[in-house]
Amino acid sequence: MIGRFWTSTRGNFALATAIAMVPLMLVVAGAVNVVGTSDDAAQLQNSLDAAGLAVGTKYQPNMSSGDMRQLGLTFFAANMSAADAGEYSGSLDAFQATASGDPSAYTISLSSSISRPAFVSGTPAWQAIRSASVQVKPGAQACVLALDPHVGSAVNLQGSTNVAMDGCVIASNSDAADSVNRGGSAIVSAACVSTVGATSGVTPPSAILSCGTPLENQYASFDPLANVTPPPYGLCQSMPNGKTVTLSPGTYCDKTWSGKITLNPGTYILRNVTIKPGGNGSLTGQGVTIFLMEGSQLYINANEQVNLSPPTSGPYAGITIFQAHGNTQALTINGGSGSAVSGFIYAPDAPISYAGNSDMNAQGSCLRLVGKTVGMTGNSAVKSDCASELGNREMYAGRTITLVK
Numbered sequence: 001m002i003g004r005f006w007t008s009t010r011g012n013f014a015l016a017t018a019i020a021m022v023p024l025m026l027v028v029a030g031a032v033n034v035v036g037t038s039d040d041a042a043q044l045q046n047s048l049d050a051a052g053l054a055v056g057t058k059y060q061p062n063m064s065s066g067d068m069r070q071l072g073l074t075f076f077a078a079n080m081s082a083a084d085a086g087e088y089s090g091s092l093d094a095f096q097a098t099a100s101g102d103p104s105a106y107t108i109s110l111s112s113s114i115s116r117p118a119f120v121s122g123t124p125a126w127q128a129i130r131s132a133s134v135q136v137k138p139g140a141q142a143c144v145l146a147l148d149p150h151v152g153s154a155v156n157l158q159g160s161t162n163v164a165m166d167g168c169v170i171a172s173n174s175d176a177a178d179s180v181n182r183g184g185s186a187i188v189s190a191a192c193v194s195t196v197g198a199t200s201g202v203t204p205p206s207a208i209l210s211c212g213t214p215l216e217n218q219y220a221s222f223d224p225l226a227n228v229t230p231p232p233y234g235l236c237q238s239m240p241n242g243k244t245v246t247l248s249p250g251t252y253c254d255k256t257w258s259g260k261i262t263l264n265p266g267t268y269i270l271r272n273v274t275i276k277p278g279g280n281g282s283l284t285g286q287g288v289t290i291f292l293m294e295g296s297q298l299y300i301n302a303n304e305q306v307n308l309s310p311p312t313s314g315p316y317a318g319i320t321i322f323q324a325h326g327n328t329q330a331l332t333i334n335g336g337s338g339s340a341v342s343g344f345i346y347a348p349d350a351p352i353s354y355a356g357n358s359d360m361n362a363q364g365s366c367l368r369l370v371g372k373t374v375g376m377t378g379n380s381a382v383k384s385d386c387a388s389e390l391g392n393r394e395m396y397a398g399r400t401i402t403l404v405k
Contacts, residue, residue, distance in 0.1 A: 040114045041128035044091060047079035048110045048132035049403055051097075055108050056134045056401035057219050059099060062226035072097035072110055090115050101136075103222065103394065107404075108134045133405035138222055138396030140191060143168035143382045145221055145370045145395060147348055149196070150174055153181040156375040161186035163356070163376055167210075167384035169194050171397035173220040180214065182207055191384070194218050194397040215398065224370060224395040225346050228316070230291045230324060231267060243281075249288075263288045267316060270296040277304040284308070289316040292347075297329040302355065306335040310343030310390065317391025318368075323347035331371065334378075342366040342389060356380030368395050 054075040055068070063071070073095055080091055095112040111131040143165050146154035154174035157163060163186075170188070172179040172195040179197035182188055185206075192211035193202050199214045201207070236253035239245065243259030249266025257275045263285030271294045277283055282305040289310060292298060298321060300306045310320040320343030323331055331347045334355040342365040345352060352371030355378040366386035369376075387394075 038128075040116050041130060043080070044112060044114045044128060045130045045132070047076055047091075048112060048130055050079045051075035052108055052110050052132040052134035053401060053403060055097065055110070056136045056399075059106065059108060059136060060223055060226055061099075061103070061106070062223065063099070065098065068099055068108075069095070069097045072108075076110070076112070103138065103224070103396070106136045108136060110134075131405065132403070135402045135404050137400045137402075139194065139218075139398035139400065140169050140396065141167065141384050142171045142194070142221065142395045142397035143190075143368055143384065144170045144374055144376070145224070145397070146172040146174060146179075146372065146374050147223060147370065148174050148372045149220070150176060151373060152176040152178045153200075154373050155180040155195075156373070157182045157186040157188055157377075158184050158375070159186060159377045160184070161188070161377050162379045163188045163190070164381045165190040165384070166382070167191050168382055169397035171221045172196065192397070194221070196220050218398045219401065220399070221395075221397050222399065223348065224368075224393070225319065225322065225344065225348075228319065228322065230293065230322065231269060233269060233271065233293075236271070257283075260284075263290075265311065267291070269293060272296060275299065276301075277306075279303055282306065287311045289319045290321050292321065292323040292327055292329070292331075294324075295327060295329060296323075297331070298323075299330075299332045300335050300339075301332075302334045302336050304336055306333060306339045306341055308341050308343070312389060312391045314391075318389075318393030319344045319346065321345045321347075323350055325349055340365060342386075344368045344370060344390070344393065344395075347371045351375065353377075354380070366390055370395065 051072050055072045058071055076095055077092055091112050091114045097110045099106055099108050101107050113127055113129040115127045144155060148154050151174055154172040155170055168190055169192045170190050175197040177198045178200035179195040180193050180199045180202055182201035187206050189208040192209050193199055193214040195216055196218060198216045202214050234251040237250040239255050246262045248264050249268055251269040252273050253271040255273050258278045258281055260282045265287035268290045270292055273296045275298045284307045286309045308320050310318050325348055328350050330351050332353045349372050351373045352369055353375045354369055366389040367382045
């Protein structure tokens with residue numbers, strides 16, 4: 001009987017089939033894994049691409065790595081929600097988002113992975129790793145920018161204003177229906193108006209724009225000084241007596257500056273200081289940067305004179321007034337006859353009120369106004385070609401977003 005078993009050929013086909021099924025099943029399992037992983041990888045890539053483009057619309061250069069990841073994760077999770085629960089959770093944990101570059105162009109890089117359980121139990125999971133890159137470039141050169149994201153009349157041109165901005169854009173990050181508002185007898189000429197929201201009264205003949213009509217519903221503009229860090233405090237300097245004083249760079253504390261004030265070139269750090277020259281007073285300084293810290297305030301009235309310009313080199317090149325984040329004191333420059341101001345006037349959390357005059361209008365200064373809101377009256381002429389005067393520091397309106405990978 002045993003001999004007949006060994007010599008029998010009746011089960012050869014079944015045995016051969018069973019043996020052949022092993023590699024066949026492995027091939028089928030592999031195909032299932034490849035197809036499933038390919039579908040998962042496509043969903044992962046699409047989710048990263050969508051998240052990158054969405055982050056590009058919100059990105060600001062001063063965002064921390066944690067803020068970047070959280071912002072990207074919000075969009076990424078929304079697009080990955082259709083994935084299997086286990087795969088979805090793993091992809092969120094693996095998600096990374098970083099940014100690099102400079103004001104001329106930023107690159108946002110995102111990556112994640114997705115793991116799919118193998119078709120054959122006990123074998124390693126199949127994993128796909130994907131990445132996406134988005135390039136964010138600034139738009140045209142701007143001279144006025146309001147940073148508030150929602151308030152109406154974030155840029156407000158009123159009264160007998162006559163504002164001429166040669167080659168410059170007026171920009172607002174507010175999504176309000178009257179984000180940029182022109183009223184009264186105000187006349188404005190500029191390269192363009194760019195706003196996240198819409199505009200009111202910005203039409204011919206009172207508004208003459210080289211671009212034709214305002215650019216509404218645009219992406220938000222970059223905060224041009226978001227990465228600037230104020231210098232450390234020094235010892236509080238003493239103030240000279242008298243109504244006519246000349247000051248040297250340093251830290252000044254708990255005082256009111258009044259009278260005729262002349263600043264030697266350099267950096268001034270003010271802690272709880274009010275600059276208010278008073279009747280017939282003045283504030284003069286060439287090559288200066290003034291940091292308004294701890295509630296410090298600048299108030300220049302119409303019967304006072306202001307003549308300020310920034311340094312053209314160094315870490316604060318192009319910056320004349322820098323009001324610290326969190327300082328909500330209104331910044332007012334209503335200089336009288338003979339006044340001239342150039343450089344960046346920056347108050348990200350406070351309103352800026354600026355009134356020009358015939359002297360400012362005639363000179364065409366290298367002025368850049370960046371505030372939570374910006375109101376302009378009087379006559380002002382601002383020019384765009386200011387690379388040397390501002391130490392190559394620029395400000396731009398809007399942004400373009402491109403998926404590059």
